[in-house]
Amino acid sequence: MAGPLRREQQRAASIVRVLALYRPLLDAYVIEFFTEDLWARLPPSWQAALADVPAPRLAAALLQPAATTVTAVWPLSLLAFKATAQALAFPRHHHRRRHRRRLPCQSAALPPLLRKHVKPKKQHEIRRLGQVVKRLSQAAGCDRVVDVGSGQGHLSRFLAFGLGLPVTAVEGDGRLVEAAERFDRELLRELRKAQARGAQVPLFPRGPRHVAGRLDPRAPWLDELLPPEPGPPAGPPNPLGSRGPERVLLTGLHACGDLSVALLRHFARSPHVAALTSVACCYMKLSTRPASPATSPALGYPLSAWVAGLPGHALSYKAREAACHALEDYAGRLRADSGALRTHCYRAVLETLIRAADPSKKRLAVQTVNKAHALSFPEYAQLGLPRVGLDPAAFQLDSEAVRAMLRQGQRVVAFFSLALLLAPLVETLILLDRLLYLREQGGCRGCRVRAGVLPPPTLPLPAGFQCALIPLFDPRFSPRNLVLVAAKCPLGPVLSALDEDSGDDEDSGDDEDSGDDEDVAPPGGSPPSCPQAEPSTEEQSQG
Template sequence: MNNCAFQRFSKEMDMILQSANEELSVSIRKCSCILRLYSWLIDAYILDFFVEDLWKKLPRSWRETMAGADFSEVGMWLSLSQAPRYRSPWPLSLQALRVAVQSACLPRSSGGPAHPLLATHPTPATATPTAQVPPSDGSHECHTTAEVTLRCTHADALREGSGAKGLRRPFLKHVSPKKIHEIFKMADVVCQIAEETGVTCVVDVGSGIGHLARLLSFGHGLSVCCIEAQETLSCRARELDGEIKKFLSKIIPEERLKALPRPSHVTARVGPELEESDFIQMVSQSFQGSFHLAFGIVGLHPCGDLAPYLMQLFVSCSEARFLCIAGCCYMKLTPGIGFPLSSSGNDRDEVMQLSYEAREMACHAIEAYSRNLLHGNAASLKIHCYRATLESIILKNWPMFRRRGLKSIKYDENLQFPDYARKVLSAANLIPPEEDILSEETNECLRCWKQVVCFYSLRLMFAPLVETLILLDRCLFLSLKGVRCKVSPEFDPELSPRSHLLIASKNAEVV
């Protein structure tokens, strides 16, 4: 690219980024405005339902409507993917709330309505593939992306029907249905970005026992460096690598299997305490010291502050060409460090703030909850009422244990409250007073279980909005650093509630 062409390109990119930044800022302000307006509801603890008489804090019209509605109506109202139908008119305030939240939220599934921001804030056009990586046999000869693709053509069979059964099987072993869905979806996205950016090396941070890494390496022919903080998980990952290579040796030609790189596993903790130079050295050694080191950073549900740190690492490392992460555990974000990231959040008079309750709620499965309401399984949601009723007993007898994390008990139709209370309290070495467990006051609380479910549903409506705010803040952070990115709903939220992937890439000619 000559100097004049480069200047024109830079000017066009600056204009596009400025426009995108403005749109992101507007969307962020919209989310923040709604969340601030209803913070009294979002920040409420459901276990304080009876302790603080939360039902009476709702507007009277909301209480009357919820009390008269059946659970299927509440489920339809809660679901953002379908138009609700009401037996009788609902208050305009409730209907307007739903519309406001729906319009501000990012889509939660690929088949849902498109968010205007996603259409105007695409990833950049990719450069000609130039990155190279040393082969897995340790020699210094490098292979281009095209050559790597040719030696692992069986990867296409992983996405096919009947031909995929033999090749898919080893990748499914020891993997839950949820994880299977996630790793296959994410692997497809990662491989597409790798091809577009000319990268054949991937750094999988927080790799666990390596399910995604094995699919990327043995399934798609990418060189993968796995970085995991726990040595026991890294050891298990190496064992599973050996198992899958042994299995694949029976179904694909030996020369093709030899061409596939095997994941390398490094035990290290990635965070602010890890210097960037040490990170690059660790990755370079893993990829056998390539002189043309270029890689993508991936993370399947990195916890808490790890996701923001990976974003910062991506921005600062010229060797990092793309980023693909799925968020998780927002309640573990450190205020001011993990959120907000964008300067707009820090510079505005009204700083973006999200309470722990809001961030924790953003991790809940709204689709599963709505489905239970729609399909007549609301009785299974009585567990919220049980916990709120138990909190009243705890506050009366052991006030120092208020809002204490207690053992989770799964509800079933045979589980009665006295049995629930005894199990939960005994796990905390507390002896429940029988007179409180069986009192009329307790029974009166238990009869209000529908109110608890409705209140919980009202709070849960805001969960996708909280997640949207966090994701848009991350997009704006990257955009302000000159990196174009997008948030894409790649996972089925019914299986994986954290369904979005944050995808960013750099133009190789600009880096």
């Protein structure tokens, strides 16, 4: 393990150095393009190279690995910036998986009863993750799967009804638990009707057990969960508690913010948790180092001792928010020269007008203006200014100063694209931090037990933790596609099985498109079980 550990440590250190070098670019808000003169922050040679590059050429030259359509000679420093960012970021496509779909559609690999209420994006995710969970559960000898942050129970339902696994679904929002139980009852009714007609339905008759409660990240071996919100004051029984020798696989599909970190702590500390799969999201909600470390010892980032010891490892809210952007989706907009790109400039001009009228109004949330790209700027401003308490009649919305800023729309897009190129590096650093944490915890667990930091185990202690990061989903419509897999047993057979399956993955072909899903999410949309993040300024710039 020393070889992989050293490589991961070196990669994390290299990313920290690169992010520190480009921090003014990473921490910049594109809505402040004019108010903070962001274009002037770029080296003059970069300004000259990027000022008039059309969006499709920008996508090919900047966001794609190979620049085959660039006709101008770019500065070596800009080429080095791109090459470094792409080399240090984790690959987001499986080296053997062939994706041919252009848009998510109904998955023919899921029985129709398991598709109901499930968006196409989520269908793809639960089927792919379910395969990993089943193999990992078998390899680790697990008796039960515990799905934390289960939301409306889509993953839990597939694991139980579709794969026949014993599943406990834990969700902190009691209303989502009620919805999940209602969906389970609907599925069981439809299953019985189909069986009564003599139809052969490839489903198991046992559903998941739903629990309304929250895990305590500091004490996974307690017998009770924290109470749900809203819910009764007393917590329900903890499926990871200390009763009995049951071995558990812990999973979380897009567990929001610190919840994904809590899963790692439970895996590292609880002798009952034998395996883990974690797909994170909402990095901006991670707790970070406070002014006084003693006030909050359990942080979401940094998690590992190695990353915490790197000078300049801190990540701003803006950097962590940027890591949640859909790079592949944005590259597609550039290639198509989408009219939606002009809303970046619209929002930056609007910010200039707002601050000129009231300097105290900075980075205010302007709710999405529907089809903003189809409007003229005066029409856009007429809708946006009242949302921050300003009267549009007090502004000259078609002045020469406004038109001069609007003519710089291509520069705004180029600047945003540069910042977006750093986003995968931030995500890679956060995930590397988690991988290193597990390696650190697995290497010294016995010492912490003997020192009394952890309780005596009821199950044998492993010599170390096995862990890996896998690009599991198609990143074009599931941007948070890297799954952290960990086990207290060898992972080789599980990872080998994934490699064998990836060449003929049925999700990579043309699935049937039944068109009967009533709630189709756009690429990169938030999962329904995840609380919405604080409105980002970049999202505001899209409308």
